[in-house]
Amino acid sequence: xxxxxxxxxxxxxxxxxxxxxxxxxxxxxxxxxxxxxxxxxxxxxxxxxxxxxxxxxxxxxxxxxxxxxxxxxxxxxxxxxxxxxxxxxxxxxxxxxxxxxxxxxxxxxxxxxxxxxxxxxxxxxxxxxxxxxxxxxxxxxxxxxxxxxxxxxxxxxxxxxxxxxxxxxxxxxxxxxxxxxxxxxxxxxxxxxxxxxxxxxxxxxxxxxxxxxxxxxxxxxxxxxxxxxxxxxxxxxxxxxxxxxxxxxxxxxxxxxxxxxxxxxxxxxxxxxxxxxxxxxxxxxxxxxxxxxxxxxxxxxxxxxxxxxxxxxxxxxxxxxxxxxxxxxxxxxx
Amino acid sequence: xxxxxxxxxxxxxxxxxxxxxxxxxxxxxxxxxxxxxxxxxxxxxxxxxxxxxxxxxxxxxxxxxxxxxxxxxxxxxxxxxxxxxxxxxxxxxxxxxxxxxxxxxxxxxxxxxxxxxxxxxxxxxxxxxxxxxxxxxxxxxxxxxxxxxxxxxxxxxxxxxxxxxxxxxxxxxxxxxxxxxxxxxxxxxxxxxxxxxxxxxxxxxxxxxxxxxxxxxxxxxxxxxxxxxxxxxxxxxxxxxxxxxxxxxxxxxxxxxxxxxxxxxxxxxxxxxxxxxxxxxxxxxxxxxxxxxxxxxxxxxxxxxxxxxxxxxxxxxxxxxxxxxxxxxxxxxxxxxxxxxxxxxxxxxxxxxxxxxxxxxxxxxxxxxxxxxxxxxxxxxxxxxxxxxxxxxxxxxxxxxxxxxxxxxxxxxxxxxxxxxxxxxxxxxxxxxxxxxxxxxxxxxxxxxxxxxxxxxxxxxxxxxxxxxxxxxxxxxxxxxxxxxxxxxxxxxxxxxxxxxxxxxxxxxxxxxxxxxxxxxxxxxxxxxxxxxxxxxxxxxxxxxxxxxxxxxxxxxxx
Numbered sequence: 001x002x003x004x005x006x007x008x009x010x011x012x013x014x015x016x017x018x019x020x021x022x023x024x025x026x027x028x029x030x031x032x033x034x035x036x037x038x039x040x041x042x043x044x045x046x047x048x049x050x051x052x053x054x055x056x057x058x059x060x061x062x063x064x065x066x067x068x069x070x071x072x073x074x075x076x077x078x079x080x081x082x083x084x085x086x087x088x089x090x091x092x093x094x095x096x097x098x099x100x101x102x103x104x105x106x107x108x109x110x111x112x113x114x115x116x117x118x119x120x121x122x123x124x125x126x127x128x129x130x131x132x133x134x135x136x137x138x139x140x141x142x143x144x145x146x147x148x149x150x151x152x153x154x155x156x157x158x159x160x161x162x163x164x165x166x167x168x169x170x171x172x173x174x175x176x177x178x179x180x181x182x183x184x185x186x187x188x189x190x191x192x193x194x195x196x197x198x199x200x201x202x203x204x205x206x207x208x209x210x211x212x213x214x215x216x217x218x219x220x221x222x223x224x225x226x227x228x229x230x231x232x233x234x235x236x237x238x239x240x241x242x243x244x245x246x247x248x249x250x251x252x253x254x255x256x257x258x259x260x261x262x263x264x265x266x267x268x269x270x271x272x273x274x275x276x277x278x279x280x281x282x283x284x285x286x287x288x289x290x291x292x293x294x295x296x297x298x299x300x301x302x303x304x305x306x307x308x309x310x311x312x313x314x315x316x317x318x319x320x321x322x323x324x325x326x327x328x329x330x331x332x333x334x
Numbered sequence: 335x336x337x338x339x340x341x342x343x344x345x346x347x348x349x350x351x352x353x354x355x356x357x358x359x360x361x362x363x364x365x366x367x368x369x370x371x372x373x374x375x376x377x378x379x380x381x382x383x384x385x386x387x388x389x390x391x392x393x394x395x396x397x398x399x400x401x402x403x404x405x406x407x408x409x410x411x412x413x414x415x416x417x418x419x420x421x422x423x424x425x426x427x428x429x430x431x432x433x434x435x436x437x438x439x440x441x442x443x444x445x446x447x448x449x450x451x452x453x454x455x456x457x458x459x460x461x462x463x464x465x466x467x468x469x470x471x472x473x474x475x476x477x478x479x480x481x482x483x484x485x486x487x488x489x490x491x492x493x494x495x496x497x498x499x500x501x502x503x504x505x506x507x508x509x510x511x512x513x514x515x516x517x518x519x520x521x522x523x524x525x526x527x528x529x530x531x532x533x534x535x536x537x538x539x540x541x542x543x544x545x546x547x548x549x550x551x552x553x554x555x556x557x558x559x560x561x562x563x564x565x566x567x568x569x570x571x572x573x574x575x576x577x578x579x580x581x582x583x584x585x586x587x588x589x590x591x592x593x594x595x596x597x598x599x600x601x602x603x604x605x606x607x608x609x610x611x612x613x614x615x616x617x618x619x620x621x622x623x624x625x626x627x628x629x630x631x632x633x634x635x636x637x638x639x640x641x642x643x644x645x646x647x648x649x650x651x652x653x654x655x656x657x658x659x660x661x662x663x664x665x666x667x668x669x670x671x672x673x674x675x676x677x678x679x680x681x682x683x684x685x686x687x688x689x690x691x692x693x694x695x696x697x698x699x700x701x702x703x704x705x706x707x708x709x710x711x712x713x714x715x716x717x718x719x720x721x722x723x724x725x726x727x728x729x730x731x732x733x734x735x736x737x738x739x740x741x742x743x744x745x746x747x748x749x750x751x752x753x754x755x756x757x758x759x760x761x762x763x764x765x766x767x768x769x770x771x772x773x774x775x776x777x778x779x780x781x782x783x784x785x786x787x788x789x790x791x792x793x794x795x796x797x798x799x800x801x802x803x804x805x806x807x808x809x810x811x812x813x814x815x816x817x818x819x820x821x822x823x824x825x826x827x828x829x830x831x832x833x834x835x836x837x838x839x840x841x842x843x844x845x846x847x848x849x850x851x852x853x854x855x856x857x858x859x860x861x862x863x864x865x866x867x868x869x870x871x872x873x874x875x876x877x878x879x880x881x882x883x884x885x886x887x888x889x890x891x892x893x
Contacts, residue, residue, distance in 0.1 A: 072482075072809055076479075076482070079479055080481065123556065185598050188602055284556035
């Protein structure tokens with residue numbers, strides 16, 4: 001990494017023979033901590049969902065028999081309750097569910113009568129693709145705006161900040177409807193129904209990316225501005241580094257840090273956004289699955305989607321932690 | 335108007351199809367409302383051509399099981415109408431006619447029904463449609479493990495069945511059931527291959543096997559169901575559409591929940607047909623002629639607001655009348671539905687031949703409403719201008735299901751709320767998700783409510799207004815939401831349900847409906863709206879099942 005030379009950090013641990021063991025054991029400790037944290041998060045999510053879904057009105061047995069307001073007979077209800085263990089005390093149901101989950105068995109969807117794992121495997125790739133593209137586009141836009149506003153002077157900064165605030169404040173459903181009206185109805189450039197083709201992905205990805213980009217852009221620009229007016233940037237300029245070099249070597253790195261720190265939050269925004277975007281653009285995926293599952297009080301399916309999201313959160317947070325260490329040498333010293 | 339003269343050929347097509355006794359509640363009403371219906375087709379479309387895949391975009395929830403015996407809702411019926419058929423169906427006049435069955439003989443005491451089946455009909459798995467197969471279907475509906483919540487009600491009075499021979503099934507009833515053949519016309523009681531049912535629920539849910547013009551090829555959840563043509567199909571009844579298999583190679587049935595996206599997909603040519611269009615889009619399509627429109631009101635009950643008579647203030651008939659006289663439904667329907675919905679004055683859908691409407695109880699008369707309320711003791715006004723009695727405000731809970739009320743209807747309720755305020759009623763509109771909404775109903779926590787109910791035939795009146803229907807089902811559900819309990823009304827409805835003679839039956843239902851209207855138990859709004867918009871390249875749209883879901887056997891795509 002070329003930038004090591006210019007970072008203000010001193011006394012970074014050397015690569016001596018004694019330090020290697022320390023590094024390995026530190027890495028193991030880090031991993032163990034992450035795993036324990038992950039297990040806790042997953043347990044907490046499973047428990048919250050179990051409790052939460054019983055607090056909202058609606059009988060899961062009805063979900064099995066056609067949703068609320070079904071006119072199912074007493075026999076049919078009893079059969080459904082017995083089949084899914086809904087006639088057992090809540091504590092027993094909770095224990096059973098935890099035991100099943102611990103064995104990696106997500107159970108069967110009440111409403112779709114298909115193993116939850118199978119549904120997740122079917123719906124996850126589409127959502128992952130959407131989220132990954134949106135996340136990448138959001139970063140590109142946010143960094144681009146941050147760079148432009150820093151280089152472009154006062155006027156550019158004002159415009160960029162205005163754009164960012166507007167983008168961050170726009171609700172997904174509104175943006176989606178606007179894009180459909182503009183690009184599908186009026187201009188007929190892009191299909192309103194999303195498919196996994198480039199043209200079919202533009203509108204949903206943009207819808208998801210813009211609010212995220214607005215939010216990321218705000219923190220990135222701030223951080224970049226602080227960086228290029230700090231003493232190390234001054235010393236870099238004094239060494240004869242050109243302004244573009246200062247920006248790219250120092251500004252970008254500093255701009256990226258808060259963005260990386262917000263990765264967990266970004267994932268949350270992408271998942272909740274996916275519910276809206278997948279519904280509006282009629283795209284199969286986890287978001288739409290979750291919406292249907294909650295409406296129908298499909299406990300196993302809601303639990304499955306929530307656990308999948310929680311697992312993604314754990315992975316993203318760990319990756320963000322690593323990325324932060326790479327981008328910010330100060331953390332490696334710690 | 336540009337095309338008031340245009341649909342002449344199309345109308346002729348419609349009329350001949352209607353005369354041909356096709357299953358077309360939709361067409362019949364399309365004609366009466368002046369909707370272009372299937373008739374918006376270009377006049378010179380030429381002879382039908384085979385081939386092509388129709389793309390259908392549904393805004394209804396994706397079914398969780400394609401077998402309509404399991405649970406049983408309208409989205410299932412919409413799809414099942416393409417690949418399953420019923421023993422009976424409805425003709426253009428709303429009369430019940432034989433379909434897979436050739437006829438039914440009912441004994442004098444009404445307790446025995448002998449069904450005769452048509453000869454030579456096969457399921458798409460090659461097994462014959464015979465008496466044993468029909469009985470296996472009734473058995474399947476009655477089996478608690480099937481989890482039927484609609485179809486099992488329809489066959490509830492069937493106690494036992496005897497297979498006399500391949501084409502004859504003798505049914506023994508626990509009580510006379512004048513509505514049995516109407517029940518048999520509903521897709522929730524459609525006949526499917528017993529071998530298919532025998533595969534177990536998971537497999538049968540994914541691809542039920544029927545006798546219809548199409549069959550299920552594949553189902554990608556949250557995306558689409560692919561249907562392909564049944565090459566051996568021909569309509570069982572004569573004159574119902576063209577002979578032989580469907581023109582289309584298949585149907586790609588997609589799920590697009592968002593109305594604006596569906597509309598956009600239709601306009602951009604991505605899909606050929608959409609359901610649940612917004613009223614403004616229907617009006618625009620009618621005005622421009624750029625899209626075809628099928629207006630197919632659902633049978634059964636009209637959409638209506640029910641007044642809960644089980645508690646104050648609506649236990650007082652005078653307060654019910656005052657409320658009804660305070661609100662102007664017509665103006666709201668006209669403005670919010672852009673002329674696509676017609677005001678109803680009946681508890682029954684306009685497609686029900688035994689429907690009885692009477693505008694008289696529903697005229698707006700605010701002076702009379704004020705008199706009634708004063709006389710009933712609601713003569714004080716509180717600080718916010720609402721009427722009160724003994725310090726109690728004249729307040730009405732109105733839970734609204736966002737799943738069951740379209741945005742235009744929710745706006746209509748807001749208009750009614752404003753009008754009722756003028757008269758001194760406080761209407762508390764509460765937008766709720768389906769589970770919470772049922773929760774409010776089951777807790778008797780409502781004074782006003784609007785709940786659709788689709789069923790073929792006037793027997794729906796017994797379900798909605800007989801005192802037995804105030805007793806909750808095991809799930810808490812009860813259908814009699816006005817909670818009217820009246821011995822005379824019960825008698826009329828029970829007798830009508832058992833009356834074999836159509837004229838006598840109609841007279842009984844007439845009296846029952848007059849009673850319901852005069853008692854201000856309900857405020858009828860309009861038929862249960864059921865519109866479809868389609869590309870003008872589609873020809874022959876119009877045939878529907880008995881529950882007004884379109885069937886695409888006769889449809890073809892013009893170049």
